[in-house]
Amino acid sequence: MNIDRIEKSVLLQAPRDRVWRAVSLAENFGSWFGADFDGPFVAGAHLAGTIVPTSVDPEIARQQQPYAGQPFEFHVVKIKPMDRISFRWHPYAGDANVSAEPMTLIEFVLADQDGLTWLTITESGFDQLPPARRAKAYAANEGGWTAQCLLIQKYLALHPQL
Incomplete structure (x- = not known):
């Protein structure tokens, strides 16, 4: 079984510009994802994030509550407006000291389909993690990205003015 890469796709009932604002603006992203960031998403930015429900x-939100306040690093790698945005982070860090570990790469890619938008979320680089954390980080994030696909759908439905 290959546990280096997770890929999830969801067809969102929204045009690309709305989906782009949901994934590329830190405040919007944090609202559905469950995080607060100390700055905007700008290519090359190293942000401090905090888990919030x-x-x-x-x-x-109830499932995220035990982790509320937990800090994490979030590095914005690349932004290609209306097309893709990528980040690096330490997956499933918890209370572990992971600052010296490699980060995985997360990419959000948008594509049009009949006025709707396909969002593909890919996280790769799990094979670089220490063996003691690799399988747990992969399993946690595999389920986490499934949940995030549902959360962005709900966010877009709740914010039609976005």
Whole structure:
């Protein structure tokens, strides 16, 4: 079994410009994802993030609550407006000291389909993680990205003015 890469795709009931604003603006992203960032998403930025419960799903917010306040590093790698944005982070860091570990790469890629938008989320680089953390980080994020696909759908439905 290959546990280096996770890929999730979801067809969102929104045009590309709305989806782009949901994934490329730190405040919007944080609202559905469940995070607060200390600055905007700008290519090359190294941001401090803090886990906060999502604003769009009470059940997932309850699941995130035990992690509320937990800090994490978030590096914005590349932004190609209306097309893709990529980040690096330490997956499933928890309370572990992971600052010396490699970061995985997360990419959000948008594509049009009949006035709707395909969003593909890919996280890669798990094979670089220490063996003691690799499988747990992969399993946690595999399920996490499935949940995030639902959260962005709900966010877009709740924010038609976006």
